[in-house]
Amino acid sequence: MPKTEAANGVQKKFLVFFISLVLVLLLFSFMLVHPAHGQAVHEIAETAASDSARLGAFWSSALAVGLSSLAAGFAVAYVGAAAVGAISEKPEIVGRALIFVGLAEGIAIYGLIIALIILSRI
Secondary structure, eight states: OOOOHHHHHHHHHHHHHHHHHHHHHHHHHHHHHSOOTTSOHHHHHHHHHHHHHHHHHHHHHHHHHHHHHHHHHHHHHHHHHHHHHHHHHOGGGHHHHHHHHHHHHHHHHHHHHHHHHHHHTO
16 A cells, blocks of 8 residues: 555654654753763762663663553554454454454553663662
8 A cells, every 4th residue: 555645744754753852852861961060070980870870771761661652552553453444344353352452552561561670770
């Protein structure tokens, strides 16, 4: 099925928005970790390791939740569309179709659990 130009435009806008969001988040994370100008060098060295570890934990938990939610959204979109098509042809499979949609939604919950595990270790 060929994609329309409107669909390509929406995909390009989403990609530009997503890339700009990632860049803004990177900028803010570096601003949070940047030490104050008046600190001594040894104080900076002591806090640098713990700050970078915390930053890594925050980034990894954010990526776990964000990417799993994005994947769950795509999965629910495709599975939900297929389920509606199958239900329209054979209404007695509603229960089985809902199970597959629920499994697709579970991807986001798994990402949230992983993020909570990561954040509990800092």
